[in-house]
Amino acid sequence: MTALRWTKQMPELKHSLGILYLNETKFSRENLRSRPRPHILPAEPFKRYPHAEKVLLPRKWDGEETNFWALLQKRRSLRKYDPRLFSRTDLALLLWACQGVTAQAGQFYLRTAPSAGALYPVETYVAVNHVDGIDPGLLHFDVKGFQLERLTSAAPGPDVARAALDQEFLARAQVVFIWSAVFRRTMAKYGHRGVRYIMLDAGHIAQNLCLAAEAIGGGACPVAAFYDDEMNSLLGLDGQEESVIYLAAAGFRP
Numbered sequence: 001m002t003a004l005r006w007t008k009q010m011p012e013l014k015h016s017l018g019i020l021y022l023n024e025t026k027f028s029r030e031n032l033r034s035r036p037r038p039h040i041l042p043a044e045p046f047k048r049y050p051h052a053e054k055v056l057l058p059r060k061w062d063g064e065e066t067n068f069w070a071l072l073q074k075r076r077s078l079r080k081y082d083p084r085l086f087s088r089t090d091l092a093l094l095l096w097a098c099q100g101v102t103a104q105a106g107q108f109y110l111r112t113a114p115s116a117g118a119l120y121p122v123e124t125y126v127a128v129n130h131v132d133g134i135d136p137g138l139l140h141f142d143v144k145g146f147q148l149e150r151l152t153s154a155a156p157g158p159d160v161a162r163a164a165l166d167q168e169f170l171a172r173a174q175v176v177f178i179w180s181a182v183f184r185r186t187m188a189k190y191g192h193r194g195v196r197y198i199m200l201d202a203g204h205i206a207q208n209l210c211l212a213a214e215a216i217g218g219g220a221c222p223v224a225a226f227y228d229d230e231m232n233s234l235l236g237l238d239g240q241e242e243s244v245i246y247l248a249a250a251g252f253r254p
């Protein structure tokens with residue numbers, strides 16, 4: 001039996017948005033230098049909310065011995081949670097795993113997760129549901145200051161779950177990580193192909209979170225099913241300059 005390529009079976013898909021995007025952003029030896037790049041202004045590399053209340057995070061923690069290979073073996077998407085509270089240190093460890101600064105090289109603040117061109121287009125927000133000593137609410141992670149900036153003070157769980165296609169476990173997780181992209185940070189250098197890189201960057205961050213959540217005796221569940229504009233409006237994002245691209249619920253194993 002001859003295997004048909006799916007673009008032959010369904011030729012109309014050849015002109016579909018996703019395939020067009022992939023084709024239009026391919027590198028080849030012929031087009032690498034000649035293809036015109038759109039002129040896109042760079043964006044600020046860090047986002048700050050200077051007037052927001054700051055929530056300090058511990059910068060030192062006891063490095064408990066963990067077996068990396070066992071973590072990989074154990075990792076599973078977790079959607080049911082023990083009601084125990086996360087400590088501030090648990091949250092700090094998870095944030096550090098996502099985007100902690102590990103070295104500085106010139107103007108670049110290098111992090112736990114790799115990023116195309118060291119441009120770090122992904123911003124991290126947390127919906128805090130159950131963390132000891134941190135009131136529930138939506139907060140932004142200030143990467144350079146290693147602190148949180150409070151955006152809201154109401155219990156965020158139900159709104160976040162509703163905006164994530166009513167996936168109720170998001171309301172019960174100790175914390176939901178919400179990742180947005182500031183597209184111009186990466187697209188100013190890589191043009192439209194940069195959108196691929198932004199999504200890959202987010203995947204690295206999310207995997208770090210999944211493994212770190214296992215390391216603290218919990219787990220995480222990545223979530224890409226959400227109503228984009230509803231999630232953006234919870235965080236006050238315009239969905240153009242900056243838009244939510246990925247989430248992950250994290251909590252303790254029951």
Ligand SMILES: Cc1cc2nc3c(=O)[nH]c(=O)nc-3n(C[C@H](O)[C@H](O)[C@H](O)COP(=O)(O)O)c2cc1C
Pocket residue numbers: 075076077078079167221222223224225226
């Ligand atoms: C890009 C991506 C999007 C996902 N979106 C959701 C989601 O919206 N809801 C959900 O419950 N799980 C979601 N998941 C988790 C997958 O369902 C899960 O990884 C898969 O079933 C394999 O199970 P495991 O992670 O336990 O190995 C997503 C995973 C990925 C990688």
